[in-house]
Amino acid sequence: MQNSITSQKKLIFAGIICWIIISIVYSIILTGILKNFKLTTAEIVVDAIINNIFLTGSCLLVLNNMRYYLPRKEKYWYVLTISLGLSGICVLITKGLLWTIFKNDSNYTQALSQSTGVRFWILFLLIGCMSMMCLLWYTQEEQQITNERKTDLEKLSREAELFKLRQQLQPHFLFNSLNSISALTGAQPEKARHMIQQLSDFLRGTLKKDDQQWNTLQEEIEYLRLYLDIEKVRFGHRLQTKIIYTDEVLLLKLPSLLLQPVVENAIKFGLYDTTGEVLIKLEAAKENNYLKITVNNPYDPETSQPLKGTGFGLASVQRRLYLLFARQDLLQTQKDETNFITTILIPQII
Amino acid sequence: MKVIIIDDEPLARSIVKEYLQPYNDIEIVAECNDGFEGMKAIQQYEPELIFLDVQMPKINGFEMLELIENPPSVIFTTAFDEFAIKAFELNATDYLLKPFSKERFDKAVQKYVNKPIHSSSQPVIDMAAQSPGQQNRIVVKDGSKIKIIPVNQIHYLEAADDYVKIITHEDSFLKKRTMNFFEQSLSAHQFVRIHRSYIVNTQFISRIDIYEKDSHIAILSTGARLPISKSGYFKLKEILGI
Numbered sequence: 001m002q003n004s005i006t007s008q009k010k011l012i013f014a015g016i017i018c019w020i021i022i023s024i025v026y027s028i029i030l031t032g033i034l035k036n037f038k039l040t041t042a043e044i045v046v047d048a049i050i051n052n053i054f055l056t057g058s059c060l061l062v063l064n065n066m067r068y069y070l071p072r073k074e075k076y077w078y079v080l081t082i083s084l085g086l087s088g089i090c091v092l093i094t095k096g097l098l099w100t101i102f103k104n105d106s107n108y109t110q111a112l113s114q115s116t117g118v119r120f121w122i123l124f125l126l127i128g129c130m131s132m133m134c135l136l137w138y139t140q141e142e143q144q145i146t147n148e149r150k151t152d153l154e155k156l157s158r159e160a161e162l163f164k165l166r167q168q169l170q171p172h173f174l175f176n177s178l179n180s181i182s183a184l185t186g187a188q189p190e191k192a193r194h195m196i197q198q199l200s201d202f203l204r205g206t207l208k209k210d211d212q213q214w215n216t217l218q219e220e221i222e223y224l225r226l227y228l229d230i231e232k233v234r235f236g237h238r239l240q241t242k243i244i245y246t247d248e249v250l251l252l253k254l255p256s257l258l259l260q261p262v263v264e265n266a267i268k269f270g271l272y273d274t275t276g277e278v279l280i281k282l283e284a285a286k287e288n289n290y291l292k293i294t295v296n297n298p299y300d301p302e303t304s305q306p307l308k309g310t311g312f313g314l315a316s317v318q319r320r321l322y323l324l325f326a327r328q329d330l331l332q333t334q335k336d337e338t339n340f341i342t343t344i345l346i347p348q349i350i
Numbered sequence: 351m352k353v354i355i356i357d358d359e360p361l362a363r364s365i366v367k368e369y370l371q372p373y374n375d376i377e378i379v380a381e382c383n384d385g386f387e388g389m390k391a392i393q394q395y396e397p398e399l400i401f402l403d404v405q406m407p408k409i410n411g412f413e414m415l416e417l418i419e420n421p422p423s424v425i426f427t428t429a430f431d432e433f434a435i436k437a438f439e440l441n442a443t444d445y446l447l448k449p450f451s452k453e454r455f456d457k458a459v460q461k462y463v464n465k466p467i468h469s470s471s472q473p474v475i476d477m478a479a480q481s482p483g484q485q486n487r488i489v490v491k492d493g494s495k496i497k498i499i500p501v502n503q504i505h506y507l508e509a510a511d512d513y514v515k516i517i518t519h520e521d522s523f524l525k526k527r528t529m530n531f532f533e534q535s536l537s538a539h540q541f542v543r544i545h546r547s548y549i550v551n552t553q554f555i556s557r558i559d560i561y562e563k564d565s566h567i568a569i570l571s572t573g574a575r576l577p578i579s580k581s582g583y584f585k586l587k588e589i590l591g592i
Contacts (some may be wrong), residue, residue, distance in 0.1 A: 172430060
């Protein structure tokens with residue numbers, strides 16, 4: 001907010017300075033030309049004022065126009081066309097105006113018709129200059145916004161990484177898993193060893209994975225399976241999982257670790273907060289140009305109220321999707337009496 | 351001696367069982383998956399000692415203890431270290447951080463055996479409700495049923511002798527607590543003690559009227575009218591920013 005206000009002030013200030021410089025330059029050039037035709041000072045002043053008004057008008061028009069429409073392709077053709085058009089129109093109107101004012105002054109009207117061509121080219125140069133400056137200004141401003149978004153994205157992925165570490169390495173998941181391993185070592189050492197393996201692979205994946213990277217769905221699903229298998233050891237037969245996909249979608253890509261918080265959320269509400277057997281279902285499909293992931297988990301409506309807020313897990317996914325694709329509608333959630341469904345659309349950029 | 355193990359993870363229960371094996375005088379009378387089951391089992395078997403996890407489905411370990419009249423001695427077993435202070439304020443016998451060693455476990459059991467009087471945890475149980483993640487709900491016993499009330503659904507609380515009456519949109523419940531307890535444990539931004547005998551959820555206030563000279567009355571969206579004391583009015587003004 002503060003920023004946009006100061007940048008607006010700067011813009012206005014720069015605009016006024018530009019306008020003054022352009023007006024002075026234009027007036028000097030005009031005076032020089034009209035002096036050659038031996039016109040009176042009064043005539044030159046009136047001529048210069050009228051021409052300056054139209055020049056200012058044209059510049060404001062360009063300025064405003066570009067605020068709403070910034071040409072992306074063929075920028076230079078756009079500038080050329082708009083400068084040519086505007087200078088033509090300005091010359092015609094000022095000529096008509098001056099003609100009516102000084103129609104009895106043959107010396108002036110003669111000078112007017114003879115200087116039309118020169119006037120046109122001068123106007124064209126000035127308006128062209130102005131348009132180029134506008135174009136550069138706005139392009140740079142847009143670039144700045146894109147950069148800000150990029151920095152935000154980087155910062156967030158760093159935060160997410162840190163959060164992940166705190167979340168997964170420190171508290172309950174790790175210690176409870178270690179406790180399960182401890183319980184297995186006595187009676188089922190083979191199983192204990194297997195679980196150590198799974199836990200190690202999972203932790204290594206968390207540490208190593210780069211948030212900026214895109215992975216295939218296959219890789220991400222393998223990683224999620226590790227996580228779910230560990231939870232299955234902890235909770236025994238209570239947890240059932242179903243991952244549904246076709247071979248075709250396995251090669252589609254998605255940002256790495258994007259699904260992890262979604263599945264964690266499903267486990268949190270579906271498994272930690274319920275009793276009895278639980279089925280957590282993940283479905284992947286291709287829809288138009290999107291990879292569509294649906295995660296379905298039960299929840300206990302009596303004790304938990306998911307989606308009061310989305311909870312940090314889902315909020316961070318939503319934010320990440322926004323930073324990547326500048327869209328808010330890629331994560332949707334819905335619930336019925338016993339099931340909570342999270343849907344994510346991942347645009348496939350080729 | 352009878353003990354009960356309450357934990358939602360089968361393997362976590364099995365390690366307690368394994369560690370208890372050498373103790374010939376200890377009998378495991380029940381294993382429970384969650385706080386509901388735990389409560390029933392405790393009432394049924396009246397164990398001397400329970401091993402209790404904190405984070406469990408339905409109601410957590412602290413909430414479960416709150417609902418029991420004369421809770422047995424407790425050894426907490428949990429992966430969360432942030433509950434330890436609360437546990438000791440509850441007079442817990444010990445607090446085992448998962449994963450724990452056999453030596454550490456034996457020490458905890460020894461602590462129970464050496465404890466001079468096996469006092470109940472009641473006196474300081476008021477602290478229980480302040481465990482993390484709990485300020486947003488209150489657990490009450492409604493006859494034989496257990497009711498979980500999200501605090502957002504509470505309209506107001508009213509003092510009733512040794513109890514506090516909790517009024518929601520559909521019902522009211524009694525809980526053996528003090529007004530001071532609720533004043534401290536509920537979010538001060540949402541709940542204001544407007545009177546010696548009333549705490550109101552500011553979300554449900556629809557109007558504040560002058561009642562008599564110097565005193566006000568809060569009218570809730572349900573039509574309930576609650577007196578506001580002078581100091582209560584100042585607090586309310588501050589919270590609502592009027």
